[in-house]
Amino acid sequence: MEEYDVIICGAGSAGFCAAVAAARMGMRTALVEKYHTPGGTLTVLGSCSIDQFNNPYIKDRKMIIAGIAWEFTLRLFREGYAHIPDMNAERKAHDQYSVKVNPVAAAKIMDDMLTESGVHLYYGQSAVDVTVAGHTITSVLISTKSGLKSLKAKIYMDCTGDGDLAAFADASFDAGDGNGVFQPGTLRFYPAVSMPGRILSDGDNKNHVTMDTTSSDSITQSEIASRKMIYEQMKQGESIMAVAPAVAAREGRRIAGLSRLNVEDYFAGTVFEDSVFYTYWFVDIHRENAPAQIRYVTHDRTPTIRLSAMISKDFSNLMMAGRCISSDRETNSAIRVKASCMAMGEAAATAAALAIREQVDVRHVSLDQLKQTLDQNGAIIPGKERVFVRESH
Ligand SMILES: Cc1cc2nc3c(=O)[nH]c(=O)nc-3n(C[C@H](O)[C@H](O)[C@H](O)COP(=O)(O)OP(=O)(O)OC[C@H]3O[C@@H](n4cnc5c(N)ncnc54)[C@H](O)[C@@H]3O)c2cc1C
Secondary structure, three states: OOOOOEEEOOOOOOHHHHHHHHHHHOOOOEEEEOOOOHHHHHOOOOOOEOOOOEEOHHHHHOOOHHHHHHHHHHHHHEEEEEEEOOOOOOOOOOHHEEEEHHHHHHHHHHHHHHHHOOOOOEEOOOEEEEEEEEEEEEEEEEEOOEEEEEEOEEEEEEEOOHHHHHHOOOOOOOEEOOOOHHHHHHOOOOEEOOOOOOOOOOOOOOOOOOOOOHHHHHHHHHHHHHHHHHHHHHHOOOOOEOOOOEEEEEOOOEEOOOOOOOOHHOOOOOOOOEEEEEEOEEEEOOOOOOOOOOEOOOOOOOOEEEEEHEEEOOOOEEOOOOOOOOOHHHHHHHHHHHHHHHHHHHHHHHHHHHHHHHHOOOHHHOHHEEEEEEHOOOOOHHHHHHHOOOOOE
């Protein structure tokens, strides 16, 4: 049994930032990822846009997310593998402020930042179960080349996107619309044309497919249906160079937390005592055969994310970051964008590290100390928006 302070399952946008944050705080940190590459939806599954670092509707269109997410973006930019738009420019569409990255370079820079921070990496190894004693998780079981292995930690973080780790523990959750309907997933593919420059554009985003992300059988059927769709497009003359290894999911479980983010607070831009960072995107519920249901945030307030929505209500040492945090469906469709998931990872892991250092339950971590630490580490906490300075990168 190998022992850590923090074990993070899932190395997507949230898990990557969580692991770097925990390890930099001196935690013995393990990161378990079922693919052999970090980055999740951003890299492996071909959705190469990161939204959104600024809120264009507040004065000066200020940056509202920075920290490890921005450090990663700047490292890619300096190597020529990220396009950062001018966030001071006035534009109409929200996605005009998207950062675009090359997924191959993005995974390599993630490897660099994770190894530099001293994270113990378990690539190509899925978390398959947990053991539980009362309201505590006592170990996570992972599948390795030499069979099943048990890892132990003080705090476990579910960054699997779909909330698989929490589900193994039988934690309570909501999923989809509550009646078995989920937003469709998309199998991204890359056309066989040479791309100018170094930034690979997003894979195609047209192929919507029904998928219940809580059911392996449903996922199997949606993989088959997506491949068929892409095959038909090839038969009709589309040249396709590569396809992502799996359908990218928009919606999975939303694990019950000590609080639940709701759409009223989201649009009001409510700042709670435990609001630890800002988030920004529109409510964006995709549907299979109909346009997405969209509701824009177009005012001078910025929504926030609470620490308590990232702490399980059922298990004292389970935290969530990324798409699976505690939220209603509308809010979840907005907060799932990648810059927000990255900020969640950093904030949740920083709270975990402070709790372990101070030997307190993460529910009792000092919020002042947490905000101060995030601020010192370069993250943006509510009230401290920053002007985007183009020359700085
Ligand atoms: C088609 C599509 C287009 C999108 N477009 C945009 C966009 O333009 N801009 C934007 O900002 N956002 C976009 N999003 C949303 C965004 O990409 C995701 O919500 C976000 O990447 C989720 O991050 P995450 O870290 O929570 O999960 P993920 O990126 O899904 O990472 C989860 C990780 O956990 C791993 N994992 C899962 N289960 C296990 C297990 N049992 N053991 C170990 N590892 C496990 C996975 O392999 C994965 O690496 C899009 C999403 C989709 C599906």
